[in-house]
Amino acid sequence: MTRLLSGLSRPRPALTYGETGATRAPADLPGGYRHLRRTTVVGHGRAAFERAGTAVTTWRMHRDSGASLLADAGRAAPGTAVEVSVGLGPFRLTAPCSVIWAAYEDRRTGFAYGTLTGHPECGEESFVVELEDDGTVRFTVTAFSRPATWYTRLAGPLVPPLQRAYADRLGRTLRRLVRS
Template identity: 65%
Template sequence: MSTVTYPEVGATRLGPLPDGYHHLHHRTRIGHGRADFEAAGAAITEFRMHRVSGAGVEASARRAEAGGAVRVSLGAGLFRFTAPCRVIWAEYGPERIGFAYGTLPRHPECGEECFVAELADDGTVSFTVMAFSRPARWYARLAGPLVPVAQRWYARRLGSALRRIVAEGHEHRG
């Protein structure tokens, strides 16, 4: 079993994010109420959100559990990148569901990223992507300032995919 490529394991769970990395924090409202929260949590932890967003996902388990292996691939042809990761933590609580994965050797970046649905006291369901990363491969270093732009774009894309999944749940419930 490969070990992660950074020392600050678990920093996305409660913060603060470590210095020396690019930080990403994207939060968006995706629904309202317990049913939306549970639908969002299932879509996140079963990797459905990633797949609906267009990413390829190979996971060692049906849902995120600490220690599980995950390979995420994005792009096409010569521009298809595969990112091997290890699930660092998974949380299945009454107001917070999500997980984080950390980079393994051969990942283009070095760091950790989490995906979390939260249910607020007023019933608002929010989705957060939080990450710290820095280039680990020559092509990630070459991309330079484009990498954070691509990461923000992907976080927004995940939020849109999750919002669609939750909205489709309304059609089936309602």
């Protein structure tokens, strides 16, 4: 079960970037950011599409990939507060986000969240499942980001490979969830 964020009556942190919603049309990601696009085939057919879409939008894919996730709703919807964290103890990174858009369509399901104050990066990331005409089910992570803290600036060239590895891990996790 997803643990829900508490204390929601407190003011929420602000988004840390201005190009809100840019991952909805990923062909035109904004300049001045690193871009990421990773696609994984996770299954075939309508049933696989439905399972994948549910796992993505109910946070299960994130949780089963090893990340901790807190959200103020059980399902992705615009305005939902999300906090993703990875690592252990003093090496735990926490990433506060807000869902920017969500799609619950016949052949496309997913959402994007944007970074909030306190996130180590600045930008937006989407997680989308699509059912193609031939029945192939593809999962795509699309993101644009740049460092927002001293430690992500210091990490410099290490950050993009870590982001790619995390996106690939999400794809493998989702493929496993669809097949189980």
